[in-house]
Amino acid sequence: xxxxxxxxxxxxxxxxxxxxxxxxxxAVLPSIFPNLxxxxxxxxxxxxxxxxxxxxxxxxxxxxxxxxxxxNLSFSQLCSIxxxxxxxxxxxxxxxxGIEESFETGRTxxxxxxxxxxxxxxxxxxxxxxxxxxxxxxxxxSDLVYSIDVLISQNEMDGVLEIKDQSDREGIKIVITLxxxxxxxxxxxxxFSKTKLQINYSYNNMVIKNNxxxxxxxxxxxxxxxxxxxxxxxxxxxxxxEKHKLRLEIVLGFLKVTEITDEIIEVIRKSEGSKAGVIQDxxxxxxxxxxxxxxxxxxxxxxLSKTDYNEFKNEKDYLxxxxxxxxxxxxxxxxxxxxxxxLLKELRNEFPSPRRTQIVDREYNFDYDEKDLIKEEIINVxxxxxxxxxxxxQKVIESNDFSTYxxxxxxxxxxxxxxxxxxxxxxxxxxxxxxxxxxxxxEECKWKDNGIHLSDFVDLQSGEVVVxxxxxxxxxxxxxxTIATRNGIxxxxxxxxxxxxxxxxxxxxxx
Numbered sequence: 001x002x003x004x005x006x007x008x009x010x011x012x013x014x015x016x017x018x019x020x021x022x023x024x025x026x027a028v029l030p031s032i033f034p035n036l037x038x039x040x041x042x043x044x045x046x047x048x049x050x051x052x053x054x055x056x057x058x059x060x061x062x063x064x065x066x067x068x069x070x071x072n073l074s075f076s077q078l079c080s081i082x083x084x085x086x087x088x089x090x091x092x093x094x095x096x097x098g099i100e101e102s103f104e105t106g107r108t109x110x111x112x113x114x115x116x117x118x119x120x121x122x123x124x125x126x127x128x129x130x131x132x133x134x135x136x137x138x139x140x141x142s143d144l145v146y147s148i149d150v151l152i153s154q155n156e157m158d159g160v161l162e163i164k165d166q167s168d169r170e171g172i173k174i175v176i177t178l179x180x181x182x183x184x185x186x187x188x189x190x191x192f193s194k195t196k197l198q199i200n201y202s203y204n205n206m207v208i209k210n211n212x213x214x215x216x217x218x219x220x221x222x223x224x225x226x227x228x229x230x231x232x233x234x235x236x237x238x239x240x241x242e243k244h245k246l247r248l249e250i251v252l253g254f255l256k257v258t259e260i261t262d263e264i265i266e267v268i269r270k271s272e273g274s275k276a277g278v279i280q281d282x283x284x285x286x287x288x289x290x291x292x293x294x295x296x297x298x299x300x301x302x303x304l305s306k307t308d309y310n311e312f313k314n315e316k317d318y319l320x321x322x323x324x325x326x327x328x329x330x331x332x333x334x335x336x337x338x339x340x341x342x343l344l345k346e347l348r349n350e351f352p353s354p355r356r357t358q359i360v361d362r363e364y365n366f367d368y369d370e371k372d373l374i375k376e377e378i379i380n381v382x383x384x385x386x387x388x389x390x391x392x393x394q395k396v397i398e399s400n401d402f403s404t405y406x407x408x409x410x411x412x413x414x415x416x417x418x419x420x421x422x423x424x425x426x427x428x429x430x431x432x433x434x435x436x437x438x439x440x441x442x443e444e445c446k447w448k449d450n451g452i453h454l455s456d457f458v459d460l461q462s463g464e465v466v467v468x469x470x471x472x473x474x475x476x477x478x479x480x481x482t483i484a485t486r487n488g489i490x491x492x493x494x495x496x497x498x499x500x501x502x503x504x505x506x507x508x509x510x511x
Contacts, residue, residue, distance in 0.1 A: 003033035003347070012235035030232045032347070034060050034225050036207070040085075048213055050206040053137070056086035057353035060222075061344050067222050068337050068344075078219060079103055083359050085113070085201065090134035090356040092116045094364035102203035103218040114364060115357075117197040121184050127161070128184055132174040136199040141167065145174060147195045155443070156194075157187055158375035179375075186372035193366050229340060234330065241326040246291065248319040251312050253292025258309040260286065264296065374440040376422045381442060383415040383427070384408075385465050387454035391442045400447045408450070415469035426470040426498055427454065428483070431461060433506035434498060439471075459505050475499040483510050 007030040015024040029035075040054040063081040067073050084099040093099070098113035118134035135144060145165050152160050159182030166173040178184060192198040205216045209224065216224065257264055267285055271278045275297055282293035329336045380392045384407060407413070419425075425437040435458040445451050454460060470481065472495060479495040491510050500507060 004029055004031040004035060007032065007232060007236050010236045010239040012232045012239070028228075030236075032229055032232065032343070034064065037221055037225065048206055049204060051202060051204040053085035053201060053203070054087055055082060055084075056355050057351055058348055059083060059086070059355070060225075061348040063222050064225055065341050065344050067226055068341055073219075075104060075219060078222065082218060083355070084357070086355050086357045087115070087137035088356065089137045089139075090118060090358075091136050092118055092358045092360060094360050094362060096359065096361050099359070102205075106203065106205040106215045106217040106220070108202035108204070113201040113203070115199050115201050116192060116364065118358075119188065123180070127180055128178040128182060130176040130178065130184060130188065132176070132197070133172055135172060135174075136196060137201070139196045139199065141165065141172065141174070144196050148176065148191060148197075151191075151194060157190060157373045158440075159183070159373070160187060183372040186368040189366055189368040190373055192364070193368075198364075226340075229343075230336075233340065233343070234336075237326050237330060241323055241330070244319045244323050244326070248316065248323065249289060249291050250295045251316050251319065253288055253296060254312045255309065255316060256286070256288070256292075257296060258312070268297075370438070371422055371440070374421055376420065378418050379421060379439070379444075381415070381417065381419050381425075381439065382413055382451075383425075383454075383466060383469050384411045384451075385414050385467075386411045387460065387464075387466050388451040389437075389442055389454060390445045390449065390451035392447065393444060396447050404447070406448050406450060414466050417471070419471050420473065422473075424472045424475075426472050426481070426495070427466055428468045428470075428509060429460070429464045429506065430467050431464050431506075432483075432485070432508060432510045433464070434509040435506045436498070436500055436503045438503065457503070464506075470495075472498075485510065 008026060010030075012030045014027045016027045017023075018025045034057075036052065037055050037060045038057050040052040041050060042052075043050045059082045063078055066077065066081060070077075079100060082103070084093055084096070092115070094114050094116060095111075098108055098111035101111045102108045102113065115136045117132050117136060119130050119132045122129045122131060135141060142165075145163060148163050151157060152163060159179040161177040161179065163174065163176045166175055176187075178187065188197075205221065206213055207216055207221075208214075209216070214220075264282070264286070267281050268278055271281045278297045279290065279293040282288045282296055283290060288296065329339050380394065380397055382390045382392065382405070386408060388408070388411070405413075419439055421440040423439050425435075425439060427435045427437060429435070435454065437454075437457050441457070443452060454466065475496050475498075477495060481493050481495055481498065483491045483493070489510065493509075498507075498509070
């Protein structure tokens with residue numbers, strides 16, 4: 001606050017009426033601290049908005065010093081000093097293309113700035129644990145924990161047992177408990193893609209400069225900061241030198257008083273009773289200036305006899321030295337630049353600020369195999385002609401009589417067997433189409449439920465029913481599928497030819 005408002009008393013900025021003209025307020029704060037770049041800002045107005053992230057204090061100060069030393073500092077030199085955003089909540093940024101684009105243009109366009117949570121993996125004899133220690137800037141922790149808990153409750157990730165928020169005054173600690181054999185890397189990649197453990201941040205450096213909105217890149221912002229502190233310090237130094245000159249004028253008067261104290265006391269005693277009369281006599285008789293005469297007249301008589309010559313002499317020497325020094329700064333551009341550099345170095349040393357957000361010069365690989373998120377187990381699956389699919393636990397099978405299995409009228413089972421959750425169903429229909437259903441996606445049902453319909457996985461035509469189901473463990477095996485139609489057409493196809501990347505629609509098996 002002192003660095004932002006401290007210079008205000010020296011009147012370095014203009015004052016303008018506030019919103020209702022009831023008071024005056026500074027048009028610009030005389031901040032020596034680079035607040036806009038360090039703390040960032042978010043704003044929205046009619047037809048425009050701004051989004052500037054925080055940056056590292058030491059890096060911005062070092063970049064400003066480098067700009068003062070070399071006004072023609074190149075973009076690459078600037079980027080070597082300012083690494084990127086530095087969020088108070090830490091995190092990791094993967095990839096630098098988005099940062100470089102934002103620094104160069106002032107806006108994030110084609111490339112993303114991807115901010116990730118930090119985490120560590122720990123384990124004991126029973127479980128593995130993902131401990132999240134830093135989350136992205138602006139993310140609400142409670143909402144994040146809830147979103148992960150929802151995924152766990154929906155069984156989106158087998159092997160994930162629970163999530164607990166163990167954060168305290170020492171910092172953030174969100175603990176996700178896993179089974180011992182769970183694939184923590186795939187789980188984290190899945191969570192990064194589905195939750196706000198990872199966010200995309202975008203720059204939009206829209207600011208008001210010279211009374212108009214402008215989009216500024218990093219070089220423009222640093223240059224504007226240099227211009228700002230140069231202007232503020234020029235005005236405050238000018239204020240200081242004028243203040244010193246005024247005080248020097250009075251001190252010179254006091255020094256003169258020490259030489260003619262008795263005469264001055266005599267004049268004051270003989271003057272008319274008014275203060276104005278004393279001031280006028282001091283000016284007329286001894287040649288004091290009005291400021292000097294006023295200061296002398298305001299002293300009590302006993303102080304005139306006790307004025308300390310050495311005290312005023314030392315103050316005179318100090319004031320003259322300060323005036324000469326400040327004038328040299330104002331008159332010599334190189335000296336003034338050196339003065340600003342030293343001022344910035346003092347600021348940097350006063351507020352050491354290690355970088356919190358880590359920047360990694362490579363893109364993050366979001367790819368994961370969905371099978372890494374599921375638990376391999378043997379389950380019971382039944383599929384009916386009308387497309388109803390049931391996944392049943394062994395306990396349910398053993399505790400029920402199969403004669404009570406629920407089927408709709410004229411429906412019957414076309415498939416019933418124990419299968420592996422890591423395998424895939426290849427399902428053929430009466431229209432010569434086929435569908436691919438990963439077995440792990442089939443949710444467990446109760447015995448008396450109808451089950452999940454095939455249309456929940458793929459789009460079916462009216463009247464399309466299941467005629468055959470094959471469990472596929474390996475698409476690259478040397479197996480073949482033979483299809484025969486009522487018209488006597490027979491087709492033999494390698495099973496690998498049925499493999500597809502999209503499993504949300506049916507494909508033609510035979511025309």
